[in-house]
Amino acid sequence: MDAILALVCFGLVVLGMVPTAASFAQYLLVGLHGIRNHYARAGSATPRVAFLLPAWNEADVLGTSIDQLMAIDYPAGAWRLYIVDDASTDHTPEVMAGKMAQYPGAVFHLRREKGGQGKAHTLNHGIAQVLADDWAEAVMIMDADVLFEAQTLRRMVRHLADPEVGGVTAYVKEGSQPGGLLTRFIGFEYVTAQAAARRAQNVMGGLACMAGGAQLHSRANLEAIGAAIDTSTLAEDTFTTFRTVLAGRRVLLDPNAVVWAEEPDSVAALWKQRLRWCRGNLQIMRAFAHIWFRPWRNHLLGDWAFGVLWFSVALMPVFMLAGSVGLVGLFELWPSWVLIAFESVWLLTFVSFLFQTLFSFAIDPAEARRSWFEGLAFPGLLALGIMAIALVAPFADLCWLSGAKPTFWGNILAHVILGWSAISTFAAWGIYRLDKAGAPKWLRNLLLVLFGYGPLLCAITFASIVAELRKADAKWDKTVKTGKVKLPRT
Structure with missing residues (x-):
């Protein structure tokens, strides 16, 4: 015995x-990204892009985010910024009135009078309005605190020249200034989890998740997945990624497209944020149980190697x-x-x-x-x-x-x-x-x-x-941002 x-x-x-x-095995694939990537099929296309920025009581960071986005390197008039206000109770309406006057025809305020349902519901309100006419050829979903480097949008949209690509994500970097020990831990984690791991997933043929702070969708892809973001899980970005792959389109990371985000500087705040992410992953695991380790149902998501990485x-x-x-x-x-x-x-x-x-x-x-x-x-x-x-x-x-x-x-x-x-x-x-x-x-x-x-x-x-x-309450709980993120000096 x-x-x-x-x-x-x-x-x-x-x-x-x-x-x-x-x-370890995933990291061994990273070195292949130099020869197995999508750049050869990318083009110089500059589609009209609608930025969707969901916001609830983000007045402290909205002004900076809007000003910075208006300075990106992209053809004038080829992008618009839609702030989807989830019934904010702070001075967001006043901030938006000022920014719409400052950037007429480029910045729009879409306000929900009844909010509190979570990020996915807020995004869906914006997606419905953006897709109601035919102006937008692509949609960028982002967070209120995320700052784009000048060339990031150009580097992302070039991949949409390939009709097989449905979504592109950027390399999200931690940019809190001043930072601390915890934010530097997060900064290093993002190198491993995004710059490295997502390169490896590119080599494998696709991503497990497009970052919620910077995910670009072709209009065709959004319409193919129902013109809406999933509201049944806490991982709407991952769910959207999976649906894109199942619809037959590629999703990928452009590691040269960089955005900067503010991350928590307390363990309690980090715990709340990551608990939501991890629970969302478990919900995804259950929602797509029919795919795991079944490559004949999907060559990427059902692949054994992908499944082992996900479950590990x-x-x-x-x-x-x-x-x-x-x-x-x-x-x-x-x-x-x-x-x-x-x-x-x-x-x-x-x-x-x-x-x-x-x-x-x-x-x-x-x-x-x-x-x-x-x-x-x-x-x-x-x-x-x-x-x-x-x-x-x-x-x-x-x-x-x-x-x-x-x-x-x-x-x-x-x-x-x-x-x-x-x-x-x-x-x-x-x-x-x-x-x-x-x-x-x-x-x-x-x-x-x-x-x-x-x-x-x-x-x-x-x-x-x-x-x-325990089937605990799965309420979407946002992470409070203070506007500490700044673009690095170049």
Whole structure:
């Protein structure tokens, strides 16, 4: 019986390695983007573009966003900006009156008198009005705080010259000024999750999600997917991406098209934002259950590789918990094998971490200069210590880890190290609770550096799984922005 349990534990260890292996494999594809991309089929088209900007009590950032958009490099009269006001209760109407007078015929205020239903409902109000006439040939969906670099629109629309392309997204960068430790963590995360991961997905043939802050649709694509954004999930941008792919059109990232966004500077605000994102991913997983791992139903979304990547992110804490339980179980049941399993897990983690971090720094050198420390501390300094133990393990006598007559404290240390993936995730939840309770920022930052930003994301994902299982209220809850985002000086 013990042998069977030990084999089960070994299987759990292997399962726990899936997200790391999938992420590493995805990064290996990034290098192919230089030869497998869409630029050869792009053109110099400049379609008429309607920008849709949903806003609810965004008066503090609207003026800056509108002024900046009016300065982009695009033919005069070939784009319009529609602010879809979701019954704002601040001074948004006054701001909009001033901006419409400043930019006559280019800026429009579309106000909903009854709001509060969420971003998707607000967007649908705007889409219906924009598509009511034939002026718009493409629609750009964006957020109120997002700032476009001058060439971003041109770089995105060139892909619509290919009729097979239905949607294009930009590389969203964190641009809060002044920034802090948390926003720099997010900045580095965006290099890995967007500049790198979406390049790899381009190589695979399409994206899992067009960024909600900057997604460009051809008019034909919007009409093909019903001329409306899904309102049944918290991930309307991902749902729209999936529907575009299922309608037979490509979606892709142009990594040279850059927009800047303000991200949360508190763990509590980040938790609220990412909980919504993660719950949306789980809802997508359920809504498209008939497609997963069925390539004959869709060559991209149903592909096995795509499915493994999706589930390794959406269910990451499940994999992490499985790995921790497996290692601790081996320590108790089959101690002669636990050191080999430990080395396999953490050496793969180290190689993947080192490769992805250095690759990310090479992809975006400017962000590397800004957030190099956060990139190195992403898994947590304590996790780096465990990687160091794995590196020296082949040359050291780690009897306390191999189960060969460990001392009391050696036994405790072994359990902590072997169960670190689960322990760090629980510790990250504790950091969130401390931050929500008003703990000093220096304490929050110290704990984040020690336990890692990656485990924090894992903890949020775990909370989203619990919320979905409990069928908690799925109300769309916006992230408060303060107007701290600024374009970098060139």
